[in-house]
């Protein structure tokens with residue numbers, strides 16, 4: 001079969017790499033892809049928000065299966081559009097994608113489904129939001145309702161920071177219509193972890209836990225990024241707690257969405273805070289996380305096509321995931337300056353040497369210039385490796401990182417350290 005993957009990041013390179021291993025897949029097309037996906041299949045320059053263009057591409061190339069990577073096409077209704085054209089597309093429809101597209105929507109569904117989350121208030125009036133902040137006091141978390149490229153959340157330590165956030169989101173409309181309303185919620189303390197599950201509308205099959213590293217610098221300092229590295233499993237959510245956690249934060253959402261007439265198909269991703277009072281959901285995503293996808297797919301031994309087809313046919317209950325018991329860890333190599341303005345065009349060398357000992361270099365912000373990869377985005381590569389333990393996976397990934405040569409680049413040197421500390425019993 002021919003598969004069309006939508007997107008251009010490390011997640012999409014990992015999807016293309018994994019799908020190519022399926023005996024069912026003859027070819028993959030990636031729209032628009034990067035220098036890494038060009039080696040797995042054919043890149044076609046259609047943007048992820050060009051829904052009509054994507055449908056036309058899938059039809060013209062007779063794609064048998066479409067897999068969107070990022071949230072934007074999902075919230076724009078790519079699944080509905082593909083379905084209307086008779087094309088199987090793996091992901092939630094536009095209604096279900098609101099779970100990620102609107103934080104107010106997600107909060108309402110969580111309340112209806114009885115899922116633990118931070119206490120919150122939702123406002124569409126800036127003066128009322130400010131009055132609430134003055135009465136509640138800090139710390140508080142202020143979130144733009146809609147998609148804001150990961151920048152719409154302000155953890156306000158003081159009342160003034162919360163008031164400034166309301167002004168930025170609702171007054172100055174820093175994120176446009178995404179800031180028409182705000183969610184103001186209780187500040188939670190704890191360790192974060194991601195739980196992702198394949199869903200067919202009724203049944204959920206959880207992948208092992210993963211942990212992202214959102215802050216730009218070592219020790220979780222500096223500005224938030226799309227994610228500077230990830231590993232799986234995360235000791236804060238061990239395998240023997242996966243089923244219970246899926247019962248708490250995934251299955252009630254599936255049941256509630258089905259009850260409302262909109263069964264959820266695709267990947268449901270719960271971003272969790274493990275607090276002293278138990279797990280609380282910070283957010284839902286309706287797709288694979290990037291970079292969590294890279295270590296998770298390295299651990300997935302099952303044929304991804306079989307799982308996706310079972311999701312689309314509503315027969316996930318007949319499958320079990322085959323997971324490699326090894327740990328996997330991915331380190332993002334970013335361009336200097338990211339997540340602010342960053343350098344571009346740097347040549348990337350050493351990619352073959354980096355992969356000699358079984359590590360895999362997933363491309364993210366790369367493009368081909370005269371047939372050679374150069375940096376074109378903030379997150380450039382995600383170097384990922386397996387190991388018998390988390391420490392081994394980390395050592396293998398960092399040994400591979402050391403072989404990659406790219407000027408004006410940087411990476412975090414502590415990916416996985418929180419997990420290692422927890423394993424050692426010191427946190």
Ligand code: AMP
Pocket residue numbers: 118141143153155185186187188189192214271282283
């Ligand atoms: P979100 O997009 O809602 O996951 O928020 C982005 C990041 O903000 C999370 O990964 C957390 O680090 C932080 N965050 C979000 N909500 C809260 C909260 N209620 N308490 C503390 N930190 C939070």
Ligand code: GLY
Pocket residue numbers: 212226227285288289290291292
């Ligand atoms: N790594 C977090 C995300 O993909 O949203």
